[in-house]
Amino acid sequence: MRKRGFRSLLQDKLDPEKLRLVYKSYDIVGDIAVIRVPEKLKQHSALIAEAIMQLHSNVKSVWRQTSPVGGNYRLRRLEHIAGERRTTTTYKEYDCVFRVDLEKCYFSPRLSFERMRVASLVKPREVVVNMFAGVGSFSIIIAKHSEADRVYSIDVNPAAFQYMWENVLLNKTVNRVVPLKGDARVIITAKLLKTADRVLMPLPEKAHDYLDVAVDALKPEGGWIHYYDFVHAKKDEDPVEKAKVKVSEKLSQMRIAYAIPFGRAVRDTGPWWQQIVLDIQIRGRR
Ligand SMILES: C[S@@+](CC[C@H](N)C(=O)[O-])C[C@H]1O[C@@H](n2cnc3c(N)ncnc32)[C@H](O)[C@@H]1O
Incomplete structure (x- = not known):
C-alpha cells in the first residue's frame, strides 16, 4: 500500500537525505502494519511507525520486516516496533x-x-x-x-x-x-x-x-x-x-x-x- 502524505508526515522529523530513504510502500493486514526500514534508518523506526499509525487510525501494531520471505513455509522475520505486541489479526x-x-x-x-x-x-x-x-x-x-x-x-x-x-x-x-x-x-x-x-x-x-x-x-x-x-x-x-x-x-x-x-x-x-x-x-x- 502507498498513501499520499506518508513521507510529508516525517518531513519535520527527518533530514531530506534520510527522508528519501524511507520506503513509500508497506503492507497493512487487518490492524497490523508491516514495514521495511533500511538499516541506515533503523534508529528512526519508531518515528516511521508513528507516522503510519497517524495515517491509518485502525492500525494497532507495527512490525519491521527483517528478512525476505523465505523457506518452505514462505515466512518473513518480523521485529516489533510500535503498538500491541501481537502478529495475529483479522483481515x-x-x-x-x-x-x-x-x-x-x-x-x-x-x-x-x-x-x-x-x-x-x-x-x-x-x-x-x-x-x-x-x-x-x-x-x-x-x-x-x-x-x-x-x-x-x-x-x-x-x-x-x-x-x-x-x-x-x-x-x-x-x-x-x-x-x-x-x-x-x-x-x-x-x-x-x-x-x-x-x-x-x-x-x-x-x-x-x-x-x-x-x-x-x-x-x-x-x-x-x-x-x-x-x-x-x-x-x-x-x-x-x-x-x-x-x-x-x-x-x-x-x-x-x-x-x-x-x-x-x-x-x-x-x-x-x-x-x-x-x-x-x-x-x-x-
Ligand atoms: C506463497 S504462499 C501462498 C499462500 C496462499 N495461496 C496465499 O495467496 O495467501 C505458498 C504456500 O505454500 C505452502 N507450501 C510450500 N511448499 C508446499 C508443498 N510442497 N505442498 C503444499 N504446500 C506447500 C507454504 O506453506 C505457503 O503457505
Missing part, C-alpha cells in the same frame, strides 16, 4: 474474513485482485485443487464467489493449515473448502488424481517443478491451471512471454496438448523481477 476481503498469524503463515494483501480474478473464472459445479493454499484465502474467496462444488486446499505448514480450518469455519464454507495438510505432490498422488477442473499453483518457487502433478490432478478431459512464477525481464523483454516459453518447454516434454490464452504481470517483486500468472488450458495428453 477482510470481498466479504470474507481471514484470521492469520503473520509470523507463522504467509499472507499478502497484494494478491487481492488476483484472488477475485481467479474466482470469477470458476464455473458452477467445478472441482478446484489449490496446491499451495496458505490460510485459505484463494480457496475461500472462490467458494464464496462462485458455485464451485469443492475446493481441495493443500498446505504443508501446520500453522497455515490450522488457520485455514479456522477460516473455513468463520466463512461457513465447511464441506466446500476441504483443508488438507501435507505436500501437494504426495496428497494429489494419494487422493486427488484426475479429480479437478481447475488447479491453482500460487507458489512461484515450486510451480514449475510441480507442474506435472498439477496436470495429473486434472480430469482426463483436461481443465485449467493457474500458474504463478517469478520472471527476470529486462526493459525490452516481456515477462509473460518469457514465462510462456519456460512452461511450453515443460508441457511439450510431457507430451501435453495445451494453450496459454492469458497471462499477466501480477506485481513487481524487485528490480527487473515480476510475479506473473499464466492461465493454462490443458486439453489432454497427446
